[in-house]
Amino acid sequence: MVASIKGGRNRALQGFYGSTIKLETPEDVKRFLGKVINAVWSEGVPVPVGSSMGFLTRCWLDAYDASNVVKRLDEIEEKISKTNV
Numbered sequence: 001m002v003a004s005i006k007g008g009r010n011r012a013l014q015g016f017y018g019s020t021i022k023l024e025t026p027e028d029v030k031r032f033l034g035k036v037i038n039a040v041w042s043e044g045v046p047v048p049v050g051s052s053m054g055f056l057t058r059c060w061l062d063a064y065d066a067s068n069v070v071k072r073l074d075e076i077e078e079k080i081s082k083t084n085v
Contacts (some may be wrong), residue, residue: 017045026064029057 017039023029040050
C-alpha cells in the first residue's frame, strides 16, 4: 500500500508552469493558448498540463459567450420596455 501511495505521488503533476495571467477577452485567451502550446511543444511542460489549460480556457470562453448573450438580452429587453411605455 505504501508503495502505491508513493508511486501515485511520483506521477502527480507538480510545479509552476508560468506566472499569473489575466484573461479578460477572447484575445487574451488566444495569446495564452499560444503560450501554452509553445510551452508544451518546446519547453517541456507536460501534455496533461496543456490539455487541462485547453479545457479550462474552453470553459472560460463558454462563460464569456454566455455572459455576453445575457447582457445583450438585457439591453434588448430594456429597449423594448422603453418603447412600450
